Amino acid sequence: MSVLPSADEPEDKAAFDRIVETVIFLYTESRRLTKEQAREHDLTGPQLTVIKLLAGIGELSLTELSDNMQTRNSTVTGIIDRMESADLVKRVRSESDRRVVRIRLTSKGKSLARTVTIEPMALFRESLESLSMQESRTLLKLLGKLEQNVRASLAAGSRAASVDPHD
């Protein structure tokens, strides 16, 4: 905010809400379509993500995988469990550090990775291409700013709820 807060204008609030709604829409809808596409290959959305990540990088530990997917370890454990029983992936204990599990594609997983051309969040990515270079740079900058603020709030600790300078 620059000059004055101007006691919640309905317009401002509506604009904020619209931004939040739009982000939720983009995320949930892209996810839904990813899931639907993945299904044609008997995969779920997260499973497709795992396959594409592993196909691109080679092998990842479970924690690296969960960092990449922005989900918790315990969630990824379940996903890998199901993928392992579907023979898409296998777990290999690391030699150097016997705590870590390396996740690797099986031959079946690899061939599936070659077959499936769609990327996770494809819908989202495609729609991005319609923006000009200038626009996507601007978008990235603004979103990055938001991200920084969120991270700052998170780092600021799990203190009070929305305890802000009220008004």
Place this chain on the structure above:
Amino acid sequence: MSVLPSADEPEDKAAFDRIVETVIFLYTESRRLTKEQAREHDLTGPQLTVIKLLAGIGELSLTELSDNMQTRNSTVTGIIDRMESADLVKRVRSESDRRVVRIRLTSKGKSLARTVTIEPMALFRESLESLSMQESRTLLKLLGKLEQNVRASLAAGSRAASVDPHD
């Protein structure tokens, strides 16, 4: 974010990926914090959303609720089930159309709505306030453009199947 040591990738592709990643980050992290905050009142994230919606509007049918929350009916049924056994909400059959169920806050639900000050996605909303008016307008415009493209793709994709065209 990424585990990959992406020193200097081609900016274009990296920019797209960064945007996608950032949106996912914003959504999941805000959701996580909302959940955490709601928990202090023995609520889950979606339950807080329901309470705030009902407190603002009064009463809603299950379908209206699921539209507002961008989730499926079957999901909301479960949420309302749990809220009903916690005596936060009650189901009332509509008189005019006996198929519809109206969801209404109980007195316990209402007093909770007054007690809990935080809004769903509070973290997200707060971080938005750090943007200038100009910036949030720009952000809204660009996101809106993305949303339009996604909607267009969805409409085009649903030609084959008989999916309900939403607008």
Place this chain on the structure above:
DNA sequence: GACATTTGTTTCGTGTACGAAATACCCCCG
């Protein structure tokens, strides 16, 4: 007024998604 169709809600089965606790293994300090 009997029928098929549509619309609103629930049921069911599967797959995330989370936090907390348990487990296994690493490293370090003494």
Place this chain on the structure above:
DNA sequence: CGGGGGTATTTCGTACACGAAACAAATGTC
């Protein structure tokens, strides 16, 4: 050598989240 503190993964219990099918009330058609 031994224990303490830390990290990596799994287990467990609960709550979404979805699609498909079941169900019920409303509406359209004749």
